[in-house]
Amino acid sequence: MEEFALSGEARRTLLELARKALEQGAKEYPKRAAVWRGGENFIERIVESVTAGVKASAELRRQNGVFVTLRKEGALRGCIGTFSSQQPLYKTVPEYTLQSAFFDPRFPPVAPQEVASVRIEVSVLSPLRPARPEEIEVGKHGIYIRRGGRSGCYLPEVATDYGMSREEFLSSCCTHKAGLPADAWRQKDTEILIFTTFKFSEPR
Numbered sequence: 001m002e003e004f005a006l007s008g009e010a011r012r013t014l015l016e017l018a019r020k021a022l023e024q025g026a027k028e029y030p031k032r033a034a035v036w037r038g039g040e041n042f043i044e045r046i047v048e049s050v051t052a053g054v055k056a057s058a059e060l061r062r063q064n065g066v067f068v069t070l071r072k073e074g075a076l077r078g079c080i081g082t083f084s085s086q087q088p089l090y091k092t093v094p095e096y097t098l099q100s101a102f103f104d105p106r107f108p109p110v111a112p113q114e115v116a117s118v119r120i121e122v123s124v125l126s127p128l129r130p131a132r133p134e135e136i137e138v139g140k141h142g143i144y145i146r147r148g149g150r151s152g153c154y155l156p157e158v159a160t161d162y163g164m165s166r167e168e169f170l171s172s173c174c175t176h177k178a179g180l181p182a183d184a185w186r187q188k189d190t191e192i193l194i195f196t197t198f199k200f201s202e203p204r
Helices: 008-032 042-051 089-102 112-117 156-161 166-177
Strands: 065-072 075-082 118-125 142-147 150-154 191-195 197-201
Touching: 008 042, 008 089, 008 112, 008 118, 008 197, 042 089, 065 089, 075 089, 075 118, 089 118, 112 118, 142 166, 150 156, 150 166, 156 166
Parallel strands: none
Antiparallel strands: 065 075, 065 118, 118 197, 142 150, 142 191
């Protein structure tokens, strides 16, 4: 499984772009909602705005999956991502910062007065690969479970944050994310895929 790292400069650039997107989005979202005048997409317009003029290194041009997690006073405030992207990282990270801030259905959109207290975490993903349950290393691997038309995923830190065993990790993902029975991961027609992440965040 591919494992990698990003330089300090690349991490700083991605977090700066994410922060700019969050700040601009919070100013514009209440006025424009999902669509700008002229029909441009809210997210696309802001991503183009904050990335204009970026001199992207080879690291920033990578096309990896990304999840962006927002936390406020330590509590989850939004988390949305993608397992693959046709866009370079320097565009994917601000895009999913905006998705997490304004389009996570579990939370109201981030308000302008909240922006300063929201901390941004970025997880860059390795490609997915099929795996047997016993191959999963708690704290190292994220999981993506699917059967039929249902699917769900957990990032690696979910298991460690909640003190889960491998079996609890799999069962919880089945029930809480995929809407499947808790023991669905044991069934032959359930597909389990794993991935690793390279995670970095703004300072506390």
